[in-house]
Amino acid sequence: MNGELALVLHTHLPYLKGHGVWPVGEEWLFQAWAGSWLPVTRVLERLAEDGHRDVLTLGVTPLAAHQVRDAQLGNDLGIWIAGQMWRSEEQRWHRHMGIEVVELATYYWRHFADLLAYHEDVQSRGGLTSVWADLAANGVVELLGGPATHPYLPLIADPAEIDAQLAVGLDDHATWAPRRPTGLWAPEMAYRPQGRVADPTAEPLHVDRHGTPTLLRVGRELPGLETQYAAHGIDHVLVDTATLWDAAGRPTRDWTADEVLSPGEVAGFDEIHDGVLIGDSDVVAYARDVTISSHVWSASAGYPADAWYRDYYAHGTFGTHPSWRVTDHALPPDAKEPYVPAAADARVDVHADHFHTALRATLRPRPDTLVVAAFDTELFGHWWFEGPAWLEAVLRRVADDPDLRTSTLASRRERRPPTRRLTLPESSWGHAKSHASWVDGATRPMWQAIDDARGRARSALAGGRGSARVRRQLARELALLTTSDWPYMVIRGNAAGYAHERVSAHAGAIDRLCRLLESDDGDSAAEVEAARLAAIDAAPRDPDALVAALQADGTSVG
Structure with missing residues (x-):
């Protein structure tokens, strides 16, 4: 079969330093950094130590890289993690919340003590960007770049501004990574073809039932974004399933009703299992496979919704850590059952097996093809507490399978360069695969x-x-x-x-x-x-x- 999994993670947050502390500002940064970026990096280092290479593609936006390179923020994160250890000690005395919750205090103290030790080790080696650079230099990951401040590129009418965003972002990447990136996670997987630019400041000409605005087009005709990507040395980018679906002339479908493609739809949709060249350029578009990715995350389901996983929203009171499991989505947070780490660990194995089986079933009819599973890095650990463990379990299962392999996007492009060309539509990975998640009356x-x-x-x-x-x-x-x-x-x-x-x-x-x-x-x-x-x-x-x-x-x- 020799199918390939290209797992792609997007490490991004807006610039938060100095702009508030709680609940959104620097608290958000520390939750993502400690909850996801460090644990995922530790998974990658363990895999590297065991000899694994070509493991996954790691997108790191310039704003994320800037913040993890900030010495003050790195020190503040250490203090924040130590504060979580103190919070664990406080939880030990909240006996009115039930013995199961009290006993989780030791679990959390050890968790954060271990995390603090790893953070200090990473900082002693130059910080996360240094570790990511080493992983890339050793062939464990590919690093994707991004424009300077993660703007929504399709709605920028000045190509000079887009050029500058790309130049600044990619140049900054080259200051810490082993090489300038050739791949890009375009912000919001958004794309604009050749033509005039939509004006988000004007009243829309029409808004459909999904909230998708038809916007007035203004200014002169511009080349597609792939022209500017190519000018900056970018030869592969990420788009969403719907982008290639529409580009291939597939039947119109409602992506807000169900992103998951039926077996019949997948059967004739070869583009999703390979890349395509955008127009007459040499830039390849790889699409995230929403069907396989939906096992992990979707608008209404996915593994993190399992009854035994920790409930992100059930925070409790009196300063305790989240200590309750999902239990039942119909229940309010104060009616959830206590979290049981051992039971959650068992579900990680079940879901890793399920994903591995689903991956094999997807690739079996399509020898030598590719599945791109793309997610925000923040999903693994911050939003889904057990996510890093699941990630490692899946990557090890794929590596141990003689019929499968992991691959970075750059490696795949080099070994099996696509030949099919398509003209892509204006699109994103947001609601209705349009501008609807960024443009409406409120914005x-x-x-x-x-x-x-x-x-x-x-x-x-x-x-x-x-x-x-x-x-x-x-x-x-x-x-x-x-x-x-x-x-x-x-x-x-x-x-x-x-x-x-x-x-x-x-x-x-x-x-x-x-x-x-x-x-x-x-x-x-x-x-x-x-x-x-x-x-x-x-x-x-x-x-x-x-x-x-x-x-x-x-x-x-x-």
Whole structure:
């Protein structure tokens, strides 16, 4: 059979340092870093020690890399993990919550003590980016890059801005990784073909029953995003199943009703089990297989929903750790049964076996083909506590199977380069596979704020005004303003207030700098304000290409 599993993980969070602590700001960062990024990295190191190579593809966005390289944040994370150990001791005394919950205190103390020791070991070796770089240099993982601040690329009308985002992000990656990346997890798996750009600030021409907006197209016709990817040395990217489904001319289907393809649909859909060349470029699009991935995660089910796994939302009271299992989704959090780690471990083995069997069943009729299973790294450990253990179990089962192998996307492209070419539609991995998760009435003011700030910054910098420090900070603030997480958080109902605050903060910073630049005696005041802002918003480290894009005429491509 010789089928291949290309597991792809996306390590990303928006820039959170200095922008709140709890419940969304740095707390979110520490939960993801300690709960997922460290445990998943430890799994990869164990596999590497056992001789495994070509294990998986690890996407690391520049914003994630920037934050894990921050010495202060690394120290603060150690303090945070130690605080979780103290929380375990507090749990030991909450006897009114039941003996089963009290006895989990020792389990959690050991868990966080072990995690702290590993974190300190990683920091002593240069931090997570150093470990990831070593794993890549030794052929264990492929590292994917990304644009500087994870903007939603299809809705950026200026190709010079896209070029700058790619240049800054990929250059930053090259400062810590063993080589410049040739693969990209495009933000939100979003793609735009050749044509004019949709305007998210205008009232939509039409909104269908799934919330998908038909947006007014503005400006001149631009090349497809693959043209700019290729100009920056990118030769493979991720898209969603629906993107290749539509590109191949398959029958129209409602992706909001069910992402999972039926056996009949899969039977004729060869593109999902290989890559395709985008248009007339040499850039390959690999699609995540939503059918196989749905075993792990879907809108309504997946392994993490099992009754014996730890319930993420059942936090209890009085400062205890989450100590209850899923039990029954119909039950409120305070009616859940206590968590039993040994029982959860047993379910990990069951679900690893199930996934391995499903993988074999998918690949058996298709010798020498590929399954791409792509997830946010944060799923494994943070959202799904048992996720790292499941990940390791699956990877070991595949490696031990003589008919299967793991592969990175780069390795697959080199060994079996695709030959079929398709013109891809505008798409994403969001709701309805469209812009619907980023553009609606609630986010239109956000997009207008971005557009206004972009125009304001360009006007203020006209004629070469402002020192290098001021120009660089203006570019940073605009880049952070365009992060795709903000509109997504509003539409999908996750910390919408925080997203609005961040947009307001970055737009306000841009306005203040611009007003100071435009005043008669504002140079020194602008310097002071830029220095103050740079102490908070220090990413990207080198935004010079973004400055140049703001001062350009918007005609650059590559």
